[in-house]
Amino acid sequence: MTAILLAFIGFCALIVLHELGHFTAAKLVGMRVEKFSLFFGRPLAKVQKGETEYAIGWMPLGGYVRITGMNPTEEIPEEVAPRAYYRQPVWKRIVVIAAGPFVNIVIAFLIIWALLLANGQATDQPVVSKQDLGQPAAQYLQPNDRIVSVDGVRGDPAAIARQVSTHRCAGRQVDGCAAATPATVVVERDGRLQTFEITPRYDGTRGIERARLGFSYENATRNVGPVDASGVAVTGMWDVTTRTVETFGKLFQAREREQLSGVVGTSETLRQSFEFSTTLALYVLAIISLSLAIINLFPFLPLDGGHIFWALVEKIRGGRPVPFSVMEKAGAVGFVLVIMLFFIGLSNDIGRIGDGTLGDIGR
Incomplete structure (x- = not known):
């Protein structure tokens, strides 16, 4: 029971810190944040502080930050319009969107770096x-x-x-x-x-x-010192990144699809790692954090990378906004990809539950 609780807390911490990155960056560049939510769905609890509502949803599959004006067609009161997302220069939008994955990358680095200092290479x-x-x-x-x-x-x-x-x-x-x-x-x-x-x-x-x-x-x-540990951590994270990208690039190969895990498998792996050892659990948490950053940076809406991609396209177009209808159509492709990845991971998790291999560690 303790391992389950620790795994859940670790998972929630990654989500909160990711969204906190978006939230903090948005506040720093002057955008108006309407809502900060842990999980999706109807709020189980919420509180209003200033202009921002803080909530906990009932569906533990992620979280989100709602910034005024994320949809360029929405009607916005004139008094808050200057602080709307799509009224901001491209660089501010990229900073806000990239802040979430950046936080996950920093978390992964710090965990791996600390483990190397404590346990050696x-x-x-x-x-x-x-x-x-x-x-x-x-x-x-x-x-x-x-x-x-x-x-x-x-x-x-x-x-x-x-x-x-x-x-x-x-x-x-x-x-x-x-x-x-x-x-x-x-x-x-x-x-x-x-x-x-x-x-x-x-x-x-x-x-x-x-x-x-x-x-x-x-x-x-x-034993490694702080500088060597930094180099080893970056090298290891790069290896994980390249393998993750290669895996998603081969989704139409049955063998590669079988390697994907959904939220069930990820949570179970994290739970088992807590039962095995704290060091392993922290390492798994770092890899999950890095993986969240990598996946979120894929250039498809509604992922963070999709928002960054279209902001860069706007910059290349000399500041002319991309028609929202174009982004919607492209977003449909991204949505299908996200749903496909979710169901492939979920079906793999169900299969592993059936054959008893879900979350196997150290066997």
Whole structure:
């Protein structure tokens, strides 16, 4: 229950901060904000402060900021007309619209940067993990030990596992039986080599069914400073961005469509990550925040990127406004895209619920 609550709070925080970006930018450039709402639909609660109504809707699928004059054809009282959205210069409109995704990008960066400073950067060197350290390994090995060899055999984790599996129980191979002979395990610990004689045990778990020492691997980490952490965070975020764009560019390929998740799958993944570890939960939250920014910047109305696109078109046209009818027709394409993405993600989530794989993490 706690994990569900934390996931919900995290999701809400991303929405509020995104809309707060639009809200703050609009106020700073002098636009009139009529409403700030967390979630959609009829308000469950609302309060009026000055010219702005603050509300919480009943449909937890997002949020919005309503700025006076977002529709250029709406009738606006003369006293507020100068502060209407479409009465503002192009640069102000772009600043206000881009502020929401910008906040999500900053949130993602700060979370990843802080996690790197706290936990270090993962390397490609496998070491003994503190997770799943069981018997008999727990009597000899320590987290972050690097396995150098087993019985003189060196190699990657797969090669080490194959060598350990050559040790067999004296009689029938049954779950938990001890091997007839011990394995000679050489590890590197704090820069020095140590040798242990460890007797493997047979693991009859379905999918394993071989002798094991009783540990798993994780990648070693290295400490990074604030500057290095910034570079690593930006590089990682760029990789996520390019993969996300590539995925949406291949929506007509069945395999790529299967990778999409909707709000159900995203929430479930976040919930499970809170149950697994706070670090993983924060990382997932950062990726969700970055993904919200990327999707919102797609150049289709009603997404933020659509508003930015048409503002730039107006600038290229020498300040001549684009006919609202043209934007409406183009917006219909964007609306269809958004609905298509929503239903593809939702159908994938339903399928994962059916086969029990929704939100699988670390398996």
